[in-house]
Amino acid sequence: MACASSLGLLMLAAVVSTATAQLSATFYDTSCPSAMSIIKSGVTAAVNNERRMGASLLRLHFHDCFVQGCDASVLLAGNERNAGPNLSLRGFGVIDSIKTQVEAACKQTVSCADILAVAARDSVVALGGPSWSVPLGRRDSLGAATATQVINSLPPSTDSLAQLISAYASKGLSATDLVALSGAHTIGVARCRGFRTRLYNDTNINSAFATALQANCPRATGSGDGNLAPLDTTTPSAFDNAYFTNLLSQKGLLHSDQELFNGGSTDSTGRSFACSAAAFGSAFATAMVKMGNIAPLTGTQGQIRLSCSAANS
Ligand code: HEM
Structure with a gap:
């Protein structure tokens, strides 16, 4: 993989404003x-x-x-x-x-x-x-x-890149935020029901990767629906940039993951994150602050709950 210098991207991330309302x-x-x-x-x-x-x-x-x-x-x-x-x-x-x-x-x-x-x-x-x-x-x-x-x-995992970009835009998040936040799929797992269609219908999937996953995710709906597979097949429980190197070899687990690197406008961002864990980490942190600032209740709005699972009586 040819990696250009990521310095520009890092500097950009550092100056991105992280407006935080009253937080x-x-x-x-x-x-x-x-x-x-x-x-x-x-x-x-x-x-x-x-x-x-x-x-x-x-x-x-x-x-x-x-x-x-x-x-x-x-x-x-x-x-x-x-x-x-x-x-x-x-x-x-x-x-x-x-x-x-x-x-x-x-x-x-x-x-x-x-x-x-x-x-x-x-x-x-x-x-x-x-x-x-x-x-x-x-x-x-x-x-x-x-x-x-x-x-x-x-957004459902069946979304196209255009649909994902627009869903994020409606929350005040950019296409770069979309790619960075999707990098959260460097950890955790998904159920077969969420990636079955990708395994059997998508063409932008590595064939050995698809075959290996099919063993635990049969084609028939209802069969093995809850079977789990790691979202990042390379380093499933480390928060690193392997999610993006996987995308470069068409090993995104969800349809929506591979949409981010499928010949469209976000390819260059995905490639830069695959090339530099530091560039990804910095963009992820910036995007998490932005996501955490979506429509918070502040001041005298809402309440401080006594128990998180129930509103105060
Ligand atoms: C771009 C839109 C997104 C879609 C379509 C999407 C979809 C999904 C799906 C289908 C699963 C598996 C659920 C299951 O089978 O039980 C999943 C898991 C997960 N998602 Fe996303 N996701 C998106 C964005 C995000 C974002 C922004 C984050 C966090 C910043 C995130 C973090 C995770 C994590 C960590 C898991 C694994 C959870 C676990 O193992 O318990 N996802 N996502």
Whole structure:
């Protein structure tokens, strides 16, 4: 693979503005100075217990932010959590247990939405990825979104590049953010039902890769639907840039993954991330801050929940 210098890209990432509304990285410095270390210990213990949990916590933050903003609505038991795209979410128990510990240290001070944003960052770090400063001060929603809102807000993996770019644009995220954030698929797994069509119908897939996966993901719908495969076949539990080198050899697991490197406008970004882990890490951190800033509740909006899975009574 021919890699051009990534210096330009790195400098660009450094000057990209990360406008953060009213959020601030020092929000709890006085009101709950131990919050950050409690969250970090909780995430580290959970990831040490099961590496995949880091991926699950990162995905939870994405599904929170894209539906009704980063307001912890995804954590509420009910319609939003039970919507199709959210059924395979995991990590609720880890967040609940961290929240219990944070509440014991500082009563009704730290929001579930902020705990989730910090847990996503700490998960990435625990798996060897980049770190960044998380702007804080989000408050929690009073209610959950509907199943329809979930379906309309989260792009399906059958989307084309144009559809993905437009879904991200509607959240204020650029095509570069789309490629960088999709790099989250360097960790974690997907179920056969989400990549079956790609294995049997897509033509932009490495044939040996497809054949190997077909063994555990039969063609017939309903058969092996829940069988799991790593999103990054090379280094499944390390947060690195192998997701992008996989795309270059047509080994993206999801249709939407390979769309990012399929002869279109995002090819050059994918190639630069495959060439430079540092360029990817920097763009990922920038994009995570932008994603974490989608429509937060601040000031007197919403509430600080006592328990992350239920609104205060
Ligand atoms: C571009 C649009 C995206 C699509 C279409 C998409 C789709 C998917 C699908 C289908 C799965 C597997 C779910 C299952 O089978 O249970 C998955 C898993 C995952 N996604 Fe995405 N995703 C997207 C963007 C993102 C973003 C922006 C992030 C985080 C920043 C993310 C993080 C993850 C992680 C970490 C997993 C693995 C979770 C686990 O192992 O528990 N995804 N995604």
